[in-house]
Amino acid sequence: MKLIKAIIKPFKLEDVKAALEEIGVSGMTVIEAKGYGRQKGHTEIYRGSEYTIDFLPKTVIETVVEDDIVAKATEAIVNGAKTGKIGDGKIFVLPVDSAIRIRTQEKDSEAI
Amino acid sequence: MKLIKAIIKPFKLEDVKAALEEIGVSGMTVIEAKGYGRQKGHTEIYRGSEYTIDFLPKTVIETVVEDDIVAKATEAIVNGAKTGKIGDGKIFVLPVDSAIRIRTQEKDSEAI
Amino acid sequence: MKLIKAIIKPFKLEDVKAALEEIGVSGMTVIEAKGYGRQKGHTEIYRGSEYTIDFLPKTVIETVVEDDIVAKATEAIVNGAKTGKIGDGKIFVLPVDSAIRIRTQEKDSEAI
Amino acid sequence: MFTKLTKITILFILALPAVLLASDGSAINSGDTAWIITATALVLFMTLPGLALFYGGLVRSKNYLSVLMHNVAIACMASVLWVVCLYSLAFSEGSAWVGDFSKAFLAGINQDSVSGSIPELLFVGFQMTFAIITPALIIGAFVERMKFTAVLLFTGLWLFLVYAPVTHWVWGGGWLSKMGVIDFAGGLVVHATAGISALLLAKALQPRNGFPDRLSVPHQPGMVMVGASMLWVGWFGFNAGSQLAADGQAAMSLLVTHISASVASLTWMFIEWKKNGKPGLVGIVTGTIAGLATITPASGSVGPIGAIIIGFSAGFICFYMCGIVKGALKIDDSLDVFAVHGVGGILGTLLVAFLAAAQFGGNAGADFSALAQLKVQAIGVVAVVVWSGIATLIIIAICKALTGLRVSEEEETIGLDESEHGENAYNLD
Amino acid sequence: MFTKLTKITILFILALPAVLLASDGSAINSGDTAWIITATALVLFMTLPGLALFYGGLVRSKNYLSVLMHNVAIACMASVLWVVCLYSLAFSEGSAWVGDFSKAFLAGINQDSVSGSIPELLFVGFQMTFAIITPALIIGAFVERMKFTAVLLFTGLWLFLVYAPVTHWVWGGGWLSKMGVIDFAGGLVVHATAGISALLLAKALQPRNGFPDRLSVPHQPGMVMVGASMLWVGWFGFNAGSQLAADGQAAMSLLVTHISASVASLTWMFIEWKKNGKPGLVGIVTGTIAGLATITPASGSVGPIGAIIIGFSAGFICFYMCGIVKGALKIDDSLDVFAVHGVGGILGTLLVAFLAAAQFGGNAGADFSALAQLKVQAIGVVAVVVWSGIATLIIIAICKALTGLRVSEEEETIGLDESEHGENAYNLD
Amino acid sequence: MFTKLTKITILFILALPAVLLASDGSAINSGDTAWIITATALVLFMTLPGLALFYGGLVRSKNYLSVLMHNVAIACMASVLWVVCLYSLAFSEGSAWVGDFSKAFLAGINQDSVSGSIPELLFVGFQMTFAIITPALIIGAFVERMKFTAVLLFTGLWLFLVYAPVTHWVWGGGWLSKMGVIDFAGGLVVHATAGISALLLAKALQPRNGFPDRLSVPHQPGMVMVGASMLWVGWFGFNAGSQLAADGQAAMSLLVTHISASVASLTWMFIEWKKNGKPGLVGIVTGTIAGLATITPASGSVGPIGAIIIGFSAGFICFYMCGIVKGALKIDDSLDVFAVHGVGGILGTLLVAFLAAAQFGGNAGADFSALAQLKVQAIGVVAVVVWSGIATLIIIAICKALTGLRVSEEEETIGLDESEHGENAYNLD
Numbered sequence A, B, C: 001m002k003l004i005k006a007i008i009k010p011f012k013l014e015d016v017k018a019a020l021e022e023i024g025v026s027g028m029t030v031i032e033a034k035g036y037g038r039q040k041g042h043t044e045i046y047r048g049s050e051y052t053i054d055f056l057p058k059t060v061i062e063t064v065v066e067d068d069i070v071a072k073a074t075e076a077i078v079n080g081a082k083t084g085k086i087g088d089g090k091i092f093v094l095p096v097d098s099a100i101r102i103r104t105q106e107k108d109s110e111a112i
Numbered sequence D, E, F: 001m002f003t004k005l006t007k008i009t010i011l012f013i014l015a016l017p018a019v020l021l022a023s024d025g026s027a028i029n030s031g032d033t034a035w036i037i038t039a040t041a042l043v044l045f046m047t048l049p050g051l052a053l054f055y056g057g058l059v060r061s062k063n064y065l066s067v068l069m070h071n072v073a074i075a076c077m078a079s080v081l082w083v084v085c086l087y088s089l090a091f092s093e094g095s096a097w098v099g100d101f102s103k104a105f106l107a108g109i110n111q112d113s114v115s116g117s118i119p120e121l122l123f124v125g126f127q128m129t130f131a132i133i134t135p136a137l138i139i140g141a142f143v144e145r146m147k148f149t150a151v152l153l154f155t156g157l158w159l160f161l162v163y164a165p166v167t168h169w170v171w172g173g174g175w176l177s178k179m180g181v182i183d184f185a186g187g188l189v190v191h192a193t194a195g196i197s198a199l200l201l202a203k204a205l206q207p208r209n210g211f212p213d214r215l216s217v218p219h220q221p222g223m224v225m226v227g228a229s230m231l232w233v234g235w236f237g238f239n240a241g242s243q244l245a246a247d248g249q250a251a252m253s254l255l256v257t258h259i260s261a262s263v264a265s266l267t268w269m270f271i272e273w274k275k276n277g278k279p280g281l282v283g284i285v286t287g288t289i290a291g292l293a294t295i296t297p298a299s300g301s302v303g304p305i306g307a308i309i310i311g312f313s314a315g316f317i318c319f320y321m322c323g324i325v326k327g328a329l330k331i332d333d334s335l336d337v338f339a340v341h342g343v344g345g346i347l348g349t350l351l352v353a354f355l356a357a358a359q360f361g362g363n364a365g366a367d368f369s370a371l372a373q374l375k376v377q378a379i380g381v382v383a384v385v386v387w388s389g390i391a392t393l394i395i396i397a398i399c400k401a402l403t404g405l406r407v408s409e410e411e412e413t414i415g416l417d418e419s420e421h422g423e424n425a426y427n428l429d
C-alpha cells in the first residue's frame, strides 16, 4: 500500500477527483495548504505599501492505494491536475505499513 | 517509530484524544480536512438550484509513536472514533525514519 | 528521498522558510494545524464560564528532499523554529518512494 | 393691523403641513412623526441584524445560521400576528387584563388616525418592532438545540399569552398602568417577560451536550461586538423613541440610555479584568447590553446621576448573575438571557422608584414618594414574573405535546444549520 | 384682543424656524425634512453595505471583494453623474420623454430652493440614492465573470439611456406620469428596469463556468441575511421616504412595506420547507427581498390587507421564477435579479391596480376604476420593459466593442478578487 | 374677522407641540430635534461599529478583537468623561482658552434647556458622539502593539488636554471661533487633532515588528469596506447634523459630503489603477474616507463644484501622503490616520477659504475675502497642530512613566487578542 500525496492547484480538485474515480480510486482526503516553490508569489498593494505574498493556495490530496495501481493513479492525477504552467505541483509516494477501516476494523487492502 | 494518521469525524476528536491519552499517547497534531469515500455527500438547495457537496468535513489526527504501541494506539483510536455508521474513517500507519524535538534536539524515542 | 514534516509555532514560519532557502531547499508545502503536547493549552473566560482550549495553533511544513541533505535541512529547521520554550514542536522524517513534478512529469530527484 | 393679520394667516396656511389636522381634531406633528419613523427603523435594526449577530457570534459555527433563522422567522411571525390581532389585544380598550379584537387587522385605523402627536399607524409600527425583539431575546436561551417547529410554536403562543396581555397591563391602559407603574420603554414588558420565560424554557430544554465543561467558545467575538453596537445605536430608538416625540425628554432618555450603557460596560470590563486577569471583548459588550436593558424602564424618569448608578448596578449585578445561573442553578440559559435581560429589566424597574426622585436628578414631581412607588414597582415585577412564568410553563407543555422541544442528539452533534436548515455557514473553499 | 394677537405674532415668530419661507414663498417643513434626510441615509445604507453584503454572501469567496467593489464604484459613479446631469435629465421639465440640461450641475438650486415641503437639494440627494441602488441591483446578474471596465461602462451608459428617461416618464412629469401610472417608490423605475436589463445582460454574458451543475454554494449565507436585514430596514427610507413627508401616509407606507416583507418571507420559507424538506436562511431572506420589491410600487396606495396579498404573491411567484429562469430559460442571472426584482416590481405594479381600491383597504377614491388603472399600469410595464430591453441591448453592443464583456477563463478561474482587483478576501493567516 | 382669529388661535394651540417654549423663551423645533436625535445615532454608529470594522479589517486576524476592544472602551470612557466635565470644559463660557466646570455633571441642564432650536441635552449628546469618534480615530496609529492600559490612559488625558480645549477654541466660543475660523463639522477639532496626535504617537511607539517589509495584508478587505460604508452613511449625521437643524443648509451639507466622498473614491481608484495596474477595494474606500474627512470643515460653506474640487484634492493628496509617511518618514502610522484624517482635515480647512466664495458656488456673502479667510484658517491650523503636538508629547511622556506604551515582543507576536484580552477572533472549529 502506498500513500499518494498530491499537491495541486485548488481549482483542479474536481478534475483530479474525477480522474481518480475513473480508475476506481474513490477514497481520498483533501487538505487546504499553502505552497512555496518555483512559482513566484505575488505582491498586493494597499494604500501604497507593497505586501509580498510568498505562499500560494494549494490543495493536498492524500489517497492510499494498493501498490499495483500507484502508477495508474499518479498518471490520473497528472492528467487531472496538469495545466502546463509553473506551480502545477508535485506527487509524492510514501510507503504505508497498514490500514484500518474504523467502522469495521477491516485491515489493509480491505480497508481502503 | 510510526506515524499514525487517522481520518475521523470531526466531532469525535475529543473522544479520540481522550482514548489516546489514556494509553499514554499525549502528543498529536490535528488538521482539518475534507473527505471523499463511500459516505455520500449531500445536496443543498438555494433558491431552487441544487448544489452537490461531495466532500465532507473530516479531521486528520497525526501522532508518531513507538512501534510497540502502534497496535494499542490504533485500537484506542478505533474505540474513540467509531460510531458504526459509514464515514467513520480510516487509520493509516506509515514508517518514520527519525524524529527530533525542536526545543531540545532530542532524537527519536526521546523526541516523541 | 525523504519527507520532512516539521510542526512549528506559526510565527516561526518565515524564519524556517528563510533557513531552508539558505541551504537550497526552496520547495515546501505548509498546512495549518492544531497541536496537543506537553505545552498546556489555556483557558478563556466568557461571561464567567471557563472554556479550556486544549489545542494550540501550529503550522506543519512538509518538504521532500534528497537523502543527503536531510540532516542539513532538519538543522536549518531547528535553527529557524527554536525559541527554547515548550511547544516548539517536532520534526519527523519519513521515507518517500518516488516523486513526480506534475507539470513536466519529471521524476524523483528531478522533481523536487 | 389688518395686513399683519393677513400675513399671519398666510404664514399659517403655509405652516399647515406641519400641523395636519386629523379628523378627530388632534394634530400630527411632523417632527415627532419624523423621529418615530426613524425610531421604528432603529428598533427593527436592533433585531435584524443587531440581535441576530450578537447571538450568532456567541454560538458555535455549526449553529450560527440557525440563530439568524430564528431571528428572521420570529420577526416575520410577530409582525403578521401583530397586525392580525396582537396590536388589538395589547392596545384596544378591552378590560384591565387584556384588550379586545376591535382593532384586529387594524380595523378602523387609517392614514388620518392619530395617537398623541403621531399617526396611529406609526404607533402600530413602532410597537410592532417591540413585539419583534421581545420574543427574539428568548432565542438566547434555547440556541443550539431547540427544534425549529418548536421555536415557531413557542413564539406564536408566547406572543398571545405573555406579550399581548402584559403590554396591555403596562402600556395599554390595563391594571398596572392604572396603578401608576413606571416602565418607560419595557423593563417589565420586554426584558422581564423575556428573561423569565427564557430561564424556564432553558430549564425545560435541558442543557446542551457538553454543558458545562465541554462547550466551545463563542465562534466570533467580533461579531458579538458588531451586534452589540447595533443594539446600542438602535436602543436610542427603543428608549428615546418611547417618548413618542422629538423633545427635551427624548433627548434626556437618549442621554441616560447612553450613559448607563457606558458605565455598565466599563464596570463589567473592570470586574472581569480584576477577576480573570484580562478585560475581554465579549465581556465589555455584554456589560453594554446589561446597562441598556437596565436603564430601559427608567429612561423616562432619571437624570445623568441616576444613569450612572443604574449603569454601575447593571454591570455589577448582571456580571455575577451570569455565573450564578450557570454555576449554582446549573441552568443552561445559553446566552444569559435571564442574567442580563431578566435581571436587568427587574433591577431597573425597582431602581427607578428611587432614582426618579428629584434628589437624584430624576424628573418626578415634588410629591413623589419613592417607597410608595417602590411598592407599585414591586407589584408590577411580581405580577409580570408570575404570569410570564405560568404562561411559559403552559406553552412548554403544549410544545412538548405537539412538536417536541429538542432535536435529536445526532442533529445536535451535526449542528442545527445542517440538520434543521440544510445550510453551512462558512464555505471559504 | 390686541394682546392675544400680539402673543400669536410672537409665537409665530418663535415658530418661524419650523416654517422657513423659501424665496418663492413656499415653505420648508422641518419635520418632513428631518425624515427625508434620514430616509436618504437609509437608502444609501441599502446599497452600502446592505446590497453589497446581500450579494457578496451569495458568491464564492474568490469573487466576494469584486462584488463589494462593484457596489462602491457604481455608487460613486452614479452620484457624480447624478449631480452633473442625470438629475436634470430626470427631473427638469424637458419633454414628455426626457428632461433637459437646465439643472446640470444643479444650476439654479440653492439652500433656499424648495420641492414640496422639503429643500430641493434634499430631493436631489434622496433621488440620488435611488440612482445608486438601481444599477447596483444589476450586479447580481453579472457577478463572477464580468470585466470591471465593462461594469463601469455599462453602468454609465445605462444610467443615461435607461434610468434617467424612465425616471422622467414616471416621476419627472413625463408621459407615464401624465397618464396616471401608479409607481410610488419604483416598481417600474427601479425594479423593472434593473430586472429586465439584468436578464439580458446575463444572457449576453453567458453563464459562469460550471453552470448549472458545478457551481459552488453561497460562501456565507449569514452575510446574505445581514445584507437582507439592512435592505429591509433601509427600505423604510425607500418606500416611506417616497412620501416625501412625515405624515400618516408615510406611516402607512412603512407598515405595508413591513407586512409584505414578512408575509413574503414566511411564504417562501414554507414553500421551501414543503418542497425541499428544510426551511433555509437564504430562502427566507430572498423572500423578504421579493416582498419588499413587490410592494414598492404599491406602497403609497394599499392597506394592510393589500400588503398581505402582495406579500403572499411575491413569495409564491418569485420563488418559482427563480427556478424557471435558471432551469427552463437556462439563463445564469446569477443572483436572480430578474426573478426577484424584475418580476416583483412588475407584479406589484399590476396588483396595485386592484389593491389600491377601497374594498382592499387601499386609499383610492370612490371613482377609482381598477380596470382602467390596470390598463395604464400595463402600458407602463410594457413601455418600461421594452425600452429597458432595447437600450440594454444597445449598451451591451457598445461594451462588447469597447471593453469586451467578460474576463478570460483563467481570470474567472482564479477569481475576480485577485485577477481584477489584486486582493484576497480572507487572510486569516 | 373674529372667527378667523379664533381659528388661528385654535390652530396655534394645536401646533404648540411643534413649538414648545423653553423656560427662557426660546423654542424647541421638533423637526430639528428629530433630525439631530437621528444624527446622534448616526455618529455613534460611525464608531460602533463603523470605525471598528474599518480599522479591524485592516489589521491581522490576531489583533482584530483588540481593535474592536479599543473602540468600545474609548467610546465608553469618552462618554462618561464627557458628562462628568468635558462638555463643560468645551462648551461652558470659561475663557478664550477653555471652558470652566460650571456645567460639570450637566449641572443646570434639564429637559427644558434649549440650545438653538433643539434641547440642550441633545446638543450634549450629539457633541458627545464627536468626543467618542475623535480619540477612536487615533487607534489606527497604534494598532497591533500598544498596551491596553496605555490606550486608556492616553485617551483620557488626550480628551482633557487636546479635545476639550480645541473644541472650546473652535466651537465653544473660544478665540478661534471669535476670529471667525470656519470649521463646520470638525476638520480642525476632529481630524487635525487626531491626525497629528496619531503621527506623534506612532513615532513614539516605534513601528510594528516586521515594518515595513514583512507586514501582513489586511485580514479582511471586505470588512474594511463595510466599515467605510457605515462611516459614509454616518457622516451624513456628522456633517449635515452639524447644521443642528433640518433645513436647506443641512441638505446642502449632506449633498456636498456625498459628492466629495464619491469623487475622492473614484480619484483614488483611478490613481491606484494607473500606478499599480489594478483598482483595489481597500483603495477605493480609503479614498471615500479621505473625501469625507476633507469636506468636513467645508461642508457648511461650499456648493457642488467646491465639493468636486475638494473630493479630487482629497483623493489625490491623501493617496500620495500614505506613501510619504510610511516610505519617506518611515513612521508606522499603521492605518494612515495622519495621511488620511490629518492631511484631509487640514486640506479642507484651507481649501474652504477659497471654495466658500460665491464664484465656486459657496455660500459666503459678497464681502467675503478668500485671502483674509485663508489667514484665519492658517492660524487655526497652526494653532491646532502645535497645541495637539505639544500636548500629545506630554501625554506620551506620562504614559511611558505610568504604564509603558508597548506590549512585549512576545505579546506582540502572539497577538493582542490573546495576550491582552484572552480571546481569539475566529473559532470556526
Ligand SMILES: Nc1ncnc2c1ncn2[C@@H]1O[C@H](COP(=O)(O)OP(=O)(O)O)[C@@H](O)[C@H]1O
Residues within 6 Å of the ligand: A007, A034, A035, A036, A037, A038, A039, A040, A056, A058, A085, A086, A087, A088, A089, A090, C026, C027, C028, C029, C030, C062, C063, C064, C065, C101, C102, C103, C112
Ligand atoms: N520539495 C517539495 N516538498 C514539498 N512540496 C513541494 C516541494 N516543491 C514544491 N512543492 C509544492 O509544489 C508546489 C508547486 O511547486 P512549484 O515549484 O511552484 O511548481 P512546479 O511544481 O510546477 O515546478 C509548491 O507550491 C509546493 O506546495
Ligand SMILES: Nc1ncnc2c1ncn2[C@@H]1O[C@H](COP(=O)(O)OP(=O)(O)O)[C@@H](O)[C@H]1O
Residues within 6 Å of the ligand: A026, A027, A028, A029, A030, A062, A063, A064, A065, A101, A102, A103, A112, B007, B034, B035, B036, B037, B038, B039, B040, B056, B058, B085, B086, B087, B088, B089, B090
Ligand atoms: N483510500 C483512501 N485514502 C485516503 N483517505 C481515505 C481513503 N478512503 C477513505 N478515506 C477517508 O476516509 C473517510 C471515510 O471514508 P468512507 O469510505 O466515506 O467511509 P468508511 O471509512 O466508513 O468506509 C473519507 O471521507 C476520506 O476522508
Ligand SMILES: Nc1ncnc2c1ncn2[C@@H]1O[C@H](COP(=O)(O)OP(=O)(O)O)[C@@H](O)[C@H]1O
Residues within 6 Å of the ligand: B026, B027, B028, B029, B030, B062, B063, B064, B065, B101, B102, B103, B112, C007, C034, C035, C036, C037, C038, C039, C040, C056, C058, C085, C086, C087, C088, C089, C090
Ligand atoms: N507524538 C507526536 N506526534 C505528532 N505530533 C506531535 C507529537 N508530539 C508533539 N507533537 C506536536 O508538536 C507540538 C509541540 O509539542 P509539545 O509537546 O507541546 O512541545 P515540545 O515539542 O517543546 O516538547 C504539539 O503541539 C503537536 O502539534
